[in-house]
Amino acid sequence: MSSNRTLLANAIRVLAMDAVQKANSGHPGAPMGMADIAEVLWNDYLRHNPRNPQWPNRDRFVLSNGHGSMLIYALLHLTGYDLPMAELENFRQLHSKTPGHPEYGYTPGIETTTGPLGQGVSNAVGMAIAEKVLAAQFNRNGHEVIDHYTYTFLGDGCLMEGISHEVCSLAGTLGLGKLIAFYDDNGISIDGEVEGWFSDDTPARFHSYGWQVINDVNGHNPSEVKAAIEAARHDRSRPTLICCKTVIGKGSPGKQGSESCHGAPLGGDEVAATRVALDWQHAPFEIPEEVYAGWNAHEKGAAAEQAWTERMDAYAAAHPELAAELKRRLAGELPAEFSSQAAAYIEQCQQEGESIASRKASQNCLNAFGPHLPELLGGSADLAGSNLTLWAGAKGISSEDANGNYIYYGVREFGMAAIMNGIALHGGFINYGATFLVFMEYMRNAVRMAALMKQQSIFVFTHDSIGLGEDGPTHQPVEQVASLRNTPNLHTWRPCDTVESAVAWKSAIERCDGPTALVFSRQGLPHQDRDAQQLGDIARGGYILKNCAGQPDAILIATGSEVHLAMEAAERLETAGKKVRVVSMPCTELFEAQDAAYRESVLPSDVLARVAVEALHADYWYKYVGLDGRIVGMTSFGESAPAGELFREFGFTVDNVVNAVDEVLLD
Numbered sequence: 126m127s128s129n130r131t132l133l134a135n136a137i138r139v140l141a142m143d144a145v146q147k148a149n150s151g152h153p154g155a156p157m158g159m160a161d162i163a164e165v166l167w168n169d170y171l172r173h174n175p176r177n178p179q180w181p182n183r184d185r186f187v188l189s190n191g192h193g194s195m196l197i198y199a200l201l202h203l204t205g206y207d208l209p210m211a212e213l214e215n216f217r218q219l220h221s222k223t224p225g226h227p228e229y230g231y232t233p234g235i236e237t238t239t240g241p242l243g244q245g246v247s248n249a250v251g252m253a254i255a256e257k258v259l260a261a262q263f264n265r266n267g268h269e270v271i272d273h274y275t276y277t278f279l280g281d282g283c284l285m286e287g288i289s290h291e292v293c294s295l296a297g298t299l300g301l302g303k304l305i306a307f308y309d310d311n312g313i314s315i316d317g318e319v320e321g322w323f324s325d326d327t328p329a330r331f332h333s334y335g336w337q338v339i340n341d342v343n344g345h346n347p348s349e350v351k352a353a354i355e356a357a358r359h360d361r362s363r364p365t366l367i368c369c370k371t372v373i374g375k376g377s378p379g380k381q382g383s384e385s386c387h388g389a390p391l392g393g394d395e396v397a398a399t400r401v402a403l404d405w406q407h408a409p410f411e412i413p414e415e416v417y418a419g420w421n422a423h424e425k426g427a428a429a430e431q432a433w434t435e436r437m438d439a440y441a442a443a444h445p446e447l448a449a450e451l452k453r454r455l456a457g458e459l460p461a462e463f464s465s466q467a468a469a470y471i472e473q474c475q476q477e478g479e480s481i482a483s484r485k486a487s488q489n490c491l492n493a494f495g496p497h498l499p500e501l502l503g504g505s506a507d508l509a510g511s512n513l514t515l516w517a518g519a520k521g522i523s524s525e526d527a528n529g530n531y532i533y534y535g536v537r538e539f540g541m542a543a544i545m546n547g548i549a550l551h552g553g554f555i556n557y558g559a560t561f562l563v564f565m566e567y568m569r570n571a572v573r574m575a576a577l578m579k580q581q582s583i584f585v586f587t588h589d590s591i592g593l594g595e596d597g598p599t600h601q602p603v604e605q606v607a608s609l610r611n612t613p614n615l616h617t618w619r620p621c622d623t624v625e626s627a628v629a630w631k632s633a634i635e636r637c638d639g640p641t642a643l644v645f646s647r648q649g650l651p652h653q654d655r656d657a658q659q660l661g662d663i664a665r666g667g668y669i670l671k672n673c674a675g676q677p678d679a680i681l682i683a684t685g686s687e688v689h690l691a692m693e694a695a696e697r698l699e700t701a702g703k704k705v706r707v708v709s710m711p712c713t714e715l716f717e718a719q720d721a722a723y724r725e726s727v728l729p730s731d732v733l734a735r736v737a738v739e740a741l742h743a744d745y746w747y748k749y750v751g752l753d754g755r756i757v758g759m760t761s762f763g764e765s766a767p768a769g770e771l772f773r774e775f776g777f778t779v780d781n782v783v784n785a786v787d788e789v790l791l792d
Contacts, residue, residue, distance in 0.1 A: 132415075132419070133416060133420060139403065145391070148218070153391055154386040155190055156195045157375050159307075161346075165354065167186075170274075172426075189239055189278060189280075191239030192240065194224070198232070206234045213410060244570070244571060249277035250292040250301065251546060257527045261526070276305050277306045278309060293334050297331075297336050304364040306364070310370050313383070337364070377395055379398060470490075474623045490626060501556075504558045508587075541558045545584075550580060558583075559585035565605045565608075586643065586644045591764075592647060592686055592740065592768045597763065603742050607744065609642045610714070619712075620643075621686070629643050650689065664715070666712035668708065673704040678790060679735065681782070682749055683737070684709065687738040695707050708728065734754070735755075736750065737756045739757075
C-alpha cells in the first residue's frame with residue numbers, strides 16, 4: 126500500500142516539475158514536498174465531488190501557500206475535475222485555467238484566490254466560522270445537514286505574516302473544531318534556511334491560541350500523516366495544527382532541501398535526474414492509467430453527495446420550513462419581499478427627514494433590514510460602539526454557542542476582512558465588518574482580494590474625514606477613499622444623509638457580484654429634500670440634488686458631509702444671480718456604470734465650470750472637473766482640533782466654495 130501511495134504522490138511531483146519547467150517559471154518545491162500529505166488527505170478524508178465542485182456540504186480545501194499552485198492543479202486534474210492535461214501544460218499562460226497562483230473563478234475546485242501569504246488560512250478560518258454558525262442555525266437532532274471540515278495547507282511564510290496571528294488566535298477562541306491546518310515545516314523560504322529570521326516556537330504559539338497541536342509528524346510517512354488526521358478529527362472542540370516535517374523539492378536529487386527549488390524551475394538536467402530518482406518512466410504530462418484509477422474521485426464523490434442529498438430529503442420532510450430557508454440561503458437568493466421592504470424604508474427616511482450622523486443612519490438601516498435578513502452576519506474590529514454595527518437583533522457567536530449573527534473580531538482589522546472573504550466564499554451569509562476608515566490601510570489587501578474574487582463582503586468604514594476631530598491626523602482619513610474608488614469591482618458609497626445611507630445599504634445587500642465599502646460620518650449630517658425622481662436616482666450613484674432653470678452656469682459636485690456645504694454655497698451663488706446645479710455623487714462606480722445619456726444629463730459636457738467639494742484627497746476629482754475646474758479638498762494630513770475648527774482651517778466653508786465657483790467662472 127505504501128509503495129502505491131508513493132506512486133500516487135509521485136504523480137503530483139512530476140506534474141509540478143514538468144509544468145514549471147515548461148512555463149519556465151513557478152514554484153516546484155512546495156508541491157513536491159507536500160505531495161505525500163496531499164495524497165493521504167485527498168484520497169482518505171476529503172469529501173468532495175469533482176462533477177459538482179459547488180456541492181454545499183463538501184469539505185473545503187485551501188492552499189494558503191498559493192505559490193505552490195501546481196499542487197492543487199495536479200490534485201484537481203488527477204481526481205477528475207474539469208481540468209484537462211492541456212491546461213496543466215498551459216501553466217501560467219494567458220487565459221489558461223492554471224494561472225500562477227490559484228484564482229477563484231478560473232478553475233473548478235479552487236475555493237479561494239491565494240498567493241498573498243496568510244490570507245488563505247484566514248479565508249479558511251472564515252469558512253470554518255461559516256460552517257459552525259450555519260450548522261448551529263439549521264442542524265436539528267438527527268439531521269446534521271451542515272457538517273463538513275475545512276482543511277488548509279500553509280507554510281513558513283504564512284506563519285510569518287502578521288495576519289496569521291490575528292486569525293489563528295480568533296479561531297482558537299471560537300473553538301473551530303472542524304478546522305485542520307497542515308504546516309509544511311520544511312525550514313526553507315526564498316532567501317534560504319529560515320532559522321535566521323523565523324525562530325518562533327510554532328507549536329507553543331498555537332497551544333497558546335487554544336489549538337490542538339500535533340507535532341513532529343513525518344510529512345513523507347503516510348501512516349503518521351493519517352494518524353495525525355485521525356487525532357485532529359477526533360477533537361471537535363479545538364482547531365488543529367498538524368506540524369509536518371517535510372523536504373522541499375522531495376525527489377529532486379540535486380535540489381531537494383534547498384531554496385534553489387523554491388521559486389524556480391529545476392532545469393532540464395535536474396528534471397531528468399528526478400525522473401530517475403523517482404523511477405518515473407513516463408514522458409512529461411503522461412500519467413499511466415493505474416495512477417488515474419488510484420486518484421479518481423468520481424464514484425466516491427458522487428456517493429458522498431448522494432448520501433447528503435438523502436439526508437437533506439429527510440430533513441425537508443421533518444423540517445420543511447427550515448429546509449426551504451437553508452436552500453434559499455445556500456442559493457444566495459434574498460427573501461422575496463426584501464426589495465420592496467427596503468424601498469419602503471428608504472421612502473420612510475425621506476419623509477421623516479432626520480438629521481443624524483450617517484454612522485447612526487447605518488445602524489438604523491441594520492435595525493430596519495436585519496429582521497428581514499436571517500443571513501446577515503455582522504461584526505466589528507473592537508469598535509462596535511463607535512461603528513454602531515450592533516442592532517437590536519444582534520447576538521454574538523462564541524465557542525459554546527454559535528447560533529448567533531455577530532462576530533466580535535477584536536482589534537484584528539486585516540484578519541477580519543480576510544475572514545469575511547472566507548465567509549462570503551463559503552455561502553449562506555451576507556456578512557459585514559466594520560472599523561474606522563483610516564484603518565482600511567491595515568486591511569487593504571483583503572479588501573483588494575474581495576474585489577479580485579468579486580465576493581459580497583460589505584466593509585463598513587466610519588469616522589470618514591477630518592470631521593473625526595480631536596483624535597487628530599493619525600485617525601483622520603484623507604487618501605483612503607481615493608484608494609477604494611480606484612479598486613476594480615469595488616463599489617464605494619459615501620452618503621450625505623439618512624436616505625442615501627439606506628440606499629447604500631440596500632445596494633450592498635442586493636449586490637452579488639462584488640464587495641461594497643460603506644463610508645459613514647461621525648458628525649451629524651443635515652437631511653436633504655428630494656422629489657420622487659431624485660429619490661430613485663440615488664441608486665444610479667450620482668444625481669442632480671439641486672437644479673436651476675435652464676443650462677447651469679456652474680456645477681458643484683459633492684459627497685457625504687460636504688453635500689450640505691455645496692447646497693449652502695449654491696443658495697448664496699443663486700442670490701448673486703448665478704445658475705448653479707448641485708450633484709450628489711455618493712457612489713462614483715455606479716454613476717460611471719450608467720449609460721452615456723444619463724451621465725450627460727447630470728454632468729453636461731458643455732458646462733466646464735465645475736467645482737468638486739470633498740473633505741478627502743483632492744486629486745481624485747480631476748476626472749470630473751477637468752484641469753480647468755476647482756477642487757475644494759485635502760492636499761495634506763489633518764490636525765487635532767474640534768471638527769468645526771478643522772473644516773474652517775482647511776477651507777471647507779461656504780465662502781471658500783463660493784470663491785472657487787467665482788474663480789472657475791472667470792477662467
